[in-house]
Amino acid sequence: MDVDRDRRVLNSLPNAEVVFLDQPNLAELTPLWEQSWQILFFAGHSSSNNNTQSGLLQINPYETIDIQKLKNTLAKAVYNGLELAIFNSCDGLGLGFNLADLQLPQAIIMREPVPDEVAQEFLKFFLQAYANGETLYQAVKEAKAKIQELYHLEQKAPGSSWLPVICQNLAVNPPLWSDLTNYTSKAPNFSLQSLWKTIFSPILLWAGGAFAFLLLGLFIFNTFGGRQSPILEPVRKPLIGVCECPYDIDTMGRECGNKSAYSRPGGTTPVCYRGDGR
Numbered sequence: 204m205d206v207d208r209d210r211r212v213l214n215s216l217p218n219a220e221v222v223f224l225d226q227p228n229l230a231e232l233t234p235l236w237e238q239s240w241q242i243l244f245f246a247g248h249s250s251s252n253n254n255t256q257s258g259l260l261q262i263n264p265y266e267t268i269d270i271q272k273l274k275n276t277l278a279k280a281v282y283n284g285l286e287l288a289i290f291n292s293c294d295g296l297g298l299g300f301n302l303a304d305l306q307l308p309q310a311i312i313m314r315e316p317v318p319d320e321v322a323q324e325f326l327k328f329f330l331q332a333y334a335n336g337e338t339l340y341q342a343v344k345e346a347k348a349k350i351q352e353l354y355h356l357e358q359k360a361p362g363s364s365w366l367p368v369i370c371q372n373l374a375v376n377p378p379l380w381s382d383l384t385n386y387t388s389k390a391p392n393f394s395l396q397s398l399w400k401t402i403f404s405p406i407l408l409w410a411g412g413a414f415a416f417l418l419l420g421l422f423i424f425n426t427f428g429g430r431q432s433p434i435l436e437p438v439r440k441p442l443i444g445v446c447e448c449p450y451d452i453d454t455m456g457r458e459c460g461n462k463s464a465y466s467r468p469g470g471t472t473p474v475c476y477r478g479d480g481r
Contacts, residue, residue: 209246212327216334218384226263235280241383243280243288246322251297258298270301277305282457286378291322299370306455308375309339313366321356321363339377343369374445374454375462382467436477448475
């Protein structure tokens, strides 16, 4: 696997700084607990078993783990703001089932074994379209069309354009790239360290490589501000299972907060607090 091509694509993303972890062990995944990440990207070897109900990840030459072993870690990452996971690896239907159980907002997986060249080109075309303002679905559609029509990769690997699949949590609107770049991370206090983390909000976690090459962090410059204010009076009681307002409760029983439609720049603008004037 030529991960250098993936690295060049990721390093070219606008307003982003990419940080890599190379063939990590489980102990090196602790930042998923400790920090707010918005995109997780894995490129490496994966597989599904138990009738595609379980997904396996080879994170380094010596460790292949069931993604269920990361259940609590990934659930914490979703709570901290994880919006999108991209598994640019083979046979990912089992990963998709497992991620759906965790209520991850969006995931992109490859349904069958995928040639290295196809995976690289999909990543490039998808991220180019997504970072240029296309919706998540349109960016995936354009990437698949380019693989099929412009670059004739299907002549080498028939059926490759239908390999990428989106697994969506219907209760959450897919974010735009601009939503991610305007994300405001949670800051528990106003210390210098928390102030730095608020200005530079981590957005991408990536794994990939011949066995597994994990990239940790796409840091995006973020301005202060946020539309939620603790002194505002809610206009209604919290709704269960939807995320219109920050005080609504998602399907996992947690307050929606920054994942709500109200907190997303460029999204819908529900009236959540008295005096909003909208």
